[in-house]
Amino acid sequence: MPFSSIPPEIWLLVKDxxxxxxxxxxxxxxxxxxxxxxxxxxxxxPDAFWEDVCTMCAIARFPDEHPSVRTxxxxxxxxxxxxxxxxxxxxxxxxxxxxxRNRAMIREAxxxxxxxxxxxxxxxxxxxxxxxxxxxxxxxxxxDKTLHPLCARSYATFPGVTQCLVxxxxxxxxxxxxxQSDYAITVHDVLRAVQEDMEEPLRVGELWEYLEDHEHxxxxxxxxxxxxxxxxxxxxxxxVLQTCYVKDTRVVDNTHLDGGRHSIMFYLK
Numbered sequence: 001m002p003f004s005s006i007p008p009e010i011w012l013l014v015k016d017x018x019x020x021x022x023x024x025x026x027x028x029x030x031x032x033x034x035x036x037x038x039x040x041x042x043x044x045x046p047d048a049f050w051e052d053v054c055t056m057c058a059i060a061r062f063p064d065e066h067p068s069v070r071t072x073x074x075x076x077x078x079x080x081x082x083x084x085x086x087x088x089x090x091x092x093x094x095x096x097x098x099x100x101r102n103r104a105m106i107r108e109a110x111x112x113x114x115x116x117x118x119x120x121x122x123x124x125x126x127x128x129x130x131x132x133x134x135x136x137x138x139x140x141x142x143x144d145k146t147l148h149p150l151c152a153r154s155y156a157t158f159p160g161v162t163q164c165l166v167x168x169x170x171x172x173x174x175x176x177x178x179x180q181s182d183y184a185i186t187v188h189d190v191l192r193a194v195q196e197d198m199e200e201p202l203r204v205g206e207l208w209e210y211l212e213d214h215e216h217x218x219x220x221x222x223x224x225x226x227x228x229x230x231x232x233x234x235x236x237x238x239x240v241l242q243t244c245y246v247k248d249t250r251v252v253d254n255t256h257l258d259g260g261r262h263s264i265m266f267y268l269k
Contacts, residue, residue, distance in 0.1 A: 015039050021103050028082040047072045058102035058155040058196045063181040083150040084260035098150050109158040125251035130187045132249050145188055152188035157251055160184025161262050166193045168266030170240050171210030198238040217244035244268040
């Protein structure tokens with residue numbers, strides 16, 4: 001039977017057989033032929049379908065993206081076209097490896113929520129492992145938005161939250177650490193908040209607090225730089241993160257406090 005003579009009902013069955021969370025296959029099927037694209041575009045609310053696909057893969061909008069300007073379909077297409085077939089690595093995943101990890105984290109979060117409801121306890125949140133990166137001066141969230149949209153758009157926490165505070169045990173509060181969005185906070189949102197303060201000079205009190213909390217890093221630096229060399233080296237948050245690296249990120253629940261919110265905490269080695 002010629003390809004063109006296969007009735008649309010058959011192709012509709014093929015489309016419906018694709019798991020709703022399989023973003024790559026849906027995008028590729030959509031782009032394969034105008035006939036296939038019509039199966040999606042003829043839905044009652046086509047963009048609601050693509051929103052569900054993105055949500056099941058823990059892919060979110062950025063706070064400044066209005067639905068009237070950038071559709072969920074456009075977001076899904078960009079993620080797959082640019083980043084969907086990236087090989088990546090275990091340390092810096094992308095492509096299907098990252099999508100599958102996001103889907104797994106969504107499933108685990110749903111299970112935690114279910115268990116918490118049965119025990120009348122708050123469900124714990126997990127941070128995205130993409131936040132646990134080395135800050136060797138290569139923090140470039142704005143570039144990542146274009147070059148690695150899957151990473152940039154991935155939820156920062158599982159389940160996702162629409163507001164949080166970004167903080168760390170590095171001796172200072174971030175100027176733009178309070179994040180809020182109509183959608184789930186993304187990895188890009190969190191890393192951008194850190195980047196905003198990377199080159200801000202540390203005050204004496206902030207430097208002292210950092211040295212007190214991370215004496216082992218300071219002693220290591222003192223052992224071969226001396227006091228003057230160490231203090232000269234520790235002038236900004238960027239210097240701190242290159243001296244005492246990020247060991248872990250965790251979510252601290254401060255929602256029980258007046259005006260409190262979840263905090264994404266960076267812990268240094």
